[in-house]
Amino acid sequence: MPSILEVQNLVKKYGDFIAVKGISFHIKEGEIFSLLGPNGAGKTTTISMLSTLYTPTSGDATIGSHSITKNPMAVKQMIGVVPQEIALYEDLTARENLIFWGQMYGLSGKALNSRVDQVLEQIGLTDKAKNRVKTYSGGMKRRVNIGVGLLHKPRLLFMDEPTVGIDPQSRRAILDTVKDLNKQGMTVLYTTHYMEEAQELSDRVGIIDHGELIALGTQAELTKQVGQAETLILHIGENEDPEALAKAVSNVEGVQKADVTNNQVSIITPDAKDVLAAVVSKANERGIKIRSIDIREPNLEAVFLHLTGRALRD
Amino acid sequence: MKKLFLIGIKDLKLRFRDRAALIFMLLTPFILTLGMGLVTGRFSGGDSSGISDIPIAIVNLDNDSLGDALVDAFNSEDLADLVETTLSEDPEAARLLVDEDEVAAAIIIPAGFTQSVIPQNENALPNEEIRIEFYANPSRPTSAGIIKAIVDGFMARLDEMRLASMTSVSQLIMSGRISPEDANQVGQEMGARLQQNDAGNTNEATAITLNTSTSAGEDVEFDVLSYFAPGMALMFLMYTVSYGGSSILAEKSQGTLPRLLISPTNSMQVLGGKIFGIFLTGAAQMLILIGASSLFFQLKWGDAFGIVLLVLAAVFGATGWGMLITALARTPAQVGSVGSAVMLIFAMLGGSFTQIENMPAIVQTLGKITPNAWAMDGFTTLALGGTLTSLARPILALLTMGILLFLISAVLFGKKNLVQK
Numbered sequence: 001m002p003s004i005l006e007v008q009n010l011v012k013k014y015g016d017f018i019a020v021k022g023i024s025f026h027i028k029e030g031e032i033f034s035l036l037g038p039n040g041a042g043k044t045t046t047i048s049m050l051s052t053l054y055t056p057t058s059g060d061a062t063i064g065s066h067s068i069t070k071n072p073m074a075v076k077q078m079i080g081v082v083p084q085e086i087a088l089y090e091d092l093t094a095r096e097n098l099i100f101w102g103q104m105y106g107l108s109g110k111a112l113n114s115r116v117d118q119v120l121e122q123i124g125l126t127d128k129a130k131n132r133v134k135t136y137s138g139g140m141k142r143r144v145n146i147g148v149g150l151l152h153k154p155r156l157l158f159m160d161e162p163t164v165g166i167d168p169q170s171r172r173a174i175l176d177t178v179k180d181l182n183k184q185g186m187t188v189l190y191t192t193h194y195m196e197e198a199q200e201l202s203d204r205v206g207i208i209d210h211g212e213l214i215a216l217g218t219q220a221e222l223t224k225q226v227g228q229a230e231t232l233i234l235h236i237g238e239n240e241d242p243e244a245l246a247k248a249v250s251n252v253e254g255v256q257k258a259d260v261t262n263n264q265v266s267i268i269t270p271d272a273k274d275v276l277a278a279v280v281s282k283a284n285e286r287g288i289k290i291r292s293i294d295i296r297e298p299n300l301e302a303v304f305l306h307l308t309g310r311a312l313r314d
Numbered sequence: 315m316k317k318l319f320l321i322g323i324k325d326l327k328l329r330f331r332d333r334a335a336l337i338f339m340l341l342t343p344f345i346l347t348l349g350m351g352l353v354t355g356r357f358s359g360g361d362s363s364g365i366s367d368i369p370i371a372i373v374n375l376d377n378d379s380l381g382d383a384l385v386d387a388f389n390s391e392d393l394a395d396l397v398e399t400t401l402s403e404d405p406e407a408a409r410l411l412v413d414e415d416e417v418a419a420a421i422i423i424p425a426g427f428t429q430s431v432i433p434q435n436e437n438a439l440p441n442e443e444i445r446i447e448f449y450a451n452p453s454r455p456t457s458a459g460i461i462k463a464i465v466d467g468f469m470a471r472l473d474e475m476r477l478a479s480m481t482s483v484s485q486l487i488m489s490g491r492i493s494p495e496d497a498n499q500v501g502q503e504m505g506a507r508l509q510q511n512d513a514g515n516t517n518e519a520t521a522i523t524l525n526t527s528t529s530a531g532e533d534v535e536f537d538v539l540s541y542f543a544p545g546m547a548l549m550f551l552m553y554t555v556s557y558g559g560s561s562i563l564a565e566k567s568q569g570t571l572p573r574l575l576i577s578p579t580n581s582m583q584v585l586g587g588k589i590f591g592i593f594l595t596g597a598a599q600m601l602i603l604i605g606a607s608s609l610f611f612q613l614k615w616g617d618a619f620g621i622v623l624l625v626l627a628a629v630f631g632a633t634g635w636g637m638l639i640t641a642l643a644r645t646p647a648q649v650g651s652v653g654s655a656v657m658l659i660f661a662m663l664g665g666s667f668t669q670i671e672n673m674p675a676i677v678q679t680l681g682k683i684t685p686n687a688w689a690m691d692g693f694t695t696l697a698l699g700g701t702l703t704s705l706a707r708p709i710l711a712l713l714t715m716g717i718l719l720f721l722i723s724a725v726l727f728g729k730k731n732l733v734q735k
Contacts, residue, residue: 051576076578083576087569089324091331103320104577148573 004029004156004187005050009059012045012211019045021211022059027156027189027204032182034198035191036300037208038310043191044084046208047160050189051081063156077105080154084161086141087148090134094125094144097133098151105152115151122180123147124173139170146177156187163197175200195301207304214307223298226306229256232267232276233294240288248282255279259309266305317579321587325561326594329554338553339599343546344606350542351611367398368457369417371408374401378428384421384446384468397461409449415675418457421465422447431472454671454678459691463698539613540697541690545666547603548628548686552660554599555629555636556653558592560646567646585727589720592636596629616696620705624692631685631712634719635660641726660684688712 005027012020020042027033035043048054050061052072060067066074088097098116102108107115120126123143133141142162149157159178163171178201182188192198198205205222207215215222234249236242246258246265254275257268269275272295283290296302304310329335372388374381388399400417402408408420423446430444448465450458562585565571574584604621607613615621639656643649661667663677664686670678681687692708 048572053572053576073578073580076576079576081573081576083569083573085569087573089328089570091328092324096327100320100324101573101577104317104574104579106578 002029003027005061005063005189007046007050007059007061010046010049010056010061011058012042012049012054013057019211020049020056023206023208023211023213024059025206025213025216027187029155029187030182030185031203032178032188032190032201034202034205035189035208036193036195036198036205036304037191038193041193041208042211043193043208044160045211047081047158047189047191051079051158052076077152078155080149080152080157082146082149082157082159082162084164086138086145088133088141088144091132093130093132094120094136094147095129097144098147101148102151107152115153119147119150122150123177137167137170139166139173142166142170142174143177146174150181154186156189157181159188159190161191161193163192163194195299195304199300205300207300207307209304209308215303219300222300222303226268226298226302227270229268229270229298229302229306230272231294231296231299231302231305232269232272232279233296234265234267234279234283234290235292235294236263236265236283237289237291238263241286244286245283245288248286249275249279252278252282257306257309259305261310268302268306317583318587318590321574321584322590322594325558325588325591326598328561329558329591329595330598335554335557338557339550339595340602340606343550343603346546347539347543347603347607347611350546351539368396368454368460369398369400370461371400371402371411371417371420373403373405373408373420373422375403375405375425376423376427377425380428380431380472381423384423384465387468388421388464393464405447412449412451415451415454418451418454418671419461420447420449421461422449457669457671459695459700459704460698462704463695463700466701466704467699539607539611540615541669541694543603543607543611543613543615544690544693545661545686547600548632548664548689549657549661549666551596551600551629551632552635552657552686553653554596555592555632556639556649556656558588558595558633559636559640560643560649560653561591562588562640563643563649564646589633589637593629593633596632597625600625600629614697615693616699617702620692620696620700620702623702623709624689624696624705627709627712627716628685628689628692630716631688631719634716634723635685637723638719638726641723660686663687665690682711683715685712685715688715 003026007023007025009022009024010020011018011022023042023046025033035046037043045054049056050063050068052068052075056069060069062068063075064078066078068075089100092100095116098119099112102112102116117126120129123146125140125143125147128136128140133144136144146159146162149159162178163174166174175197178188178190188201190198190201199219202219204216204218206213207222215225234245236245240263242260242263242265246260249255249265249267250258252275254269254271255267256270259266267275267279276293276295280290329339370388372385374385376382385399385401387393388397400411402411402420405420405422408417408422411417412420424444427444427446446465446469448462450462452458562571565574565588571584575581601622604615604625608615635656636653639652640649643652663681664670664684665681666686670681670687670690673681688708688711692705695704695708
């Protein structure tokens with residue numbers, strides 16, 4: 001498959017602060033590519049540059065064969081953007097919003113009305129299309145927000161954390177919509193800080209942290225970086241000392257790495273069951289109460305932890 | 315251009331769906347106008363106009379029937395409360411009174427004026443038209459406008475009289491009742507008769523009074539609400555334009571402005587659309603208020619075409635101020651608070667609450683920067699039967715104001731980041 005997006009050394013600086021530090025990657029036509037990283041990692045800044053909203057400090061990207069810096073109008077015609085915030089007019093109905101945004105993408109007349117009907121069907125809001133957006137639940141607003149990005153049938157869809165702040169049911173519906181769109185041939189660049197979403201949706205994942213792309217590949221390729229290691233997560237009380245526990249368990253045989261995040265200690269080990277008893281024993285020795293324990297098989301979270309020493313939700 | 319229009323229409327729709335905005339845009343100025351009407355006794359048959367004792371100087375060098383008729387009209391009982399006349403024999407002295415802000419206007423009736431309108435014999439027909447000189451005080455636009463409207467009314471009556479004579483003589487020639495050779499003599503006789511009738515009617519205050527006529531011949535009486543209704547409408551027009559301006563910054567923080575800029579729409583179209591939306595909303599607000607006051611208060615605003623032109627010019631000038639406030643502010647809240655302050659200050663400086671002539675000279679000068687003052691000038695002129703020609707000055711001033719403010723705002727917006735929060 002040819003690349004629809006080629007990113008070359010993209011940099012964005014705000015004074016002395018460098019939000020994006022020269023990232024490069026490509027996305028093949030028809031794939032779902034996720035940018036996974038914690039809040040403030042540079043995901044939204046990257047999407048804002050790729051969608052021509054921000055001008056890169058240096059570097060460039062091509063979408064189709066069009067440069068985002070030299071031919072932004074051609075790029076805008078090719079892409080759809082679903083921003084992180086709900087960028088809709090709350091005093092307009094869903095239909096009125098879709099019609100307005102469709103007009104901004106050059107649609108008009110019967111073609112516009114027909115496309116608006118299709119999108120309303122796709123986001124499951126045909127029945128509520130005449131209600132003002134301000135009367136909608138958060139999930140319904142998110143669906144309209146996505147619908148706007150689909151109106152002109154873009155070849156490449158940017159979705160910036162589209163599931164933030166919504167209920168599990170709406171989240172499920174949005175993830176299913178992304179998969180459906182991809183099945184219909186749409187290429188998707190999806191940013192998230194939810195490891196589960198990236199894992200469920202993506203053909204390939206780029207892990208971004210502090211403006212740098214620290215890992216890139218398929219999920220299998222990425223998890224190989226941490227071997228077959230599992231992650232044992234110990235949740236402790238607020239008044240306990242996680243640093244002391246991490247130090248104590250790092251000497252346990254079979255523990256490869258132990259890191260602290262808020263009130264939890266994450267332990268990377270080839271087999272969590274083998275080290276569990278010894279770890280709990282260490283905690284008891286120091287009078288540290290463990291409130292709960294999670295065991296996770298090799299996943300992107302473990303990769304992030306392995307690469308940065310921090311959990312994704314830091 | 316189409317996208318600019320679509321963005322403007324969208325904003326108009328949004329504004330008219332916002333109940334709070336509707337209360338400020340329409341209900342509040344309407345109720346305040348009603349209140350002003352009640353306070354001034356307009357609804358109880360009172361005739362207080364709020365404008366009185368306008369000082370004027372008249373120089374009658376004509377000393378013939380028409381010049382005397384005009385002087386008598388200004389000295390008539392009907393105008394006694396409105397006008398305070400000073401008679402002078404020296405045009406320069408009269409102009410000096412205006413220059414020194416002693417009077418609102420000087421009316422100089424030139425020698426031979428009556429002869430120029432109604433020639434007594436063939437030899438007396440002048441080569442050039444002799445005109446009444448109206449020397450207005452620019453610092454008292456409303457008062458000067460009122461006086462000018464009265465003089466315009468007088469001139470209109472003279473034109474009617476002259477036209478009636480000419481038409482009658484033409485008809486008599488065409489019907490063969492008189493020969494072309496007799497036309498001049500008949501015309502003179504007819505003019506003299508009309509002149510006599512007109513002079514004879516002076517005491518009945520039909521020649522020139524506050525009751526002037528529109529072009530349609532309809533009687534128009536100066537109404538206190540003709541002053542307060544535009545005053546209130548213009549005050550809340552400033553609210554509309556600053557609120558509209560704040561919507562640019564609100565859209566920025568809500569994310570719809572960046573979304574517009576991500577679509578294949580350039581920043582000039584987006585900003586132009588937003589400005590067009592403010593302009594449309596302001597124009598709709600003014601026209602609705604004018605319509606409502608005409609309907610519910612039977613208020614006569616004057617020439618409809620003139621009203622539309624003046625409204626568009628006033629909204630244009632006011633929108634310029636809205637854009638400047640927005641360009642200088644960082645948040646919608648800042649626009650709101652600065653806009654409210656500007657709304658009140660402009661209302662005071664621009665004569666929305668009280669006659670601008672009653673204020674100190676410095677305030678009157680400052681008032682010139684407000685769209686309120688210029689538009690008030692125009693609305694008062696129209697309410698008194700003024701014509702499109704008499705609107706040229708306020709309209710030109712409002713358009714110039716708008717253009718200057720848009721240029722300054724464009725420079726400031728160019729330095730402003732409309733994308734990032």
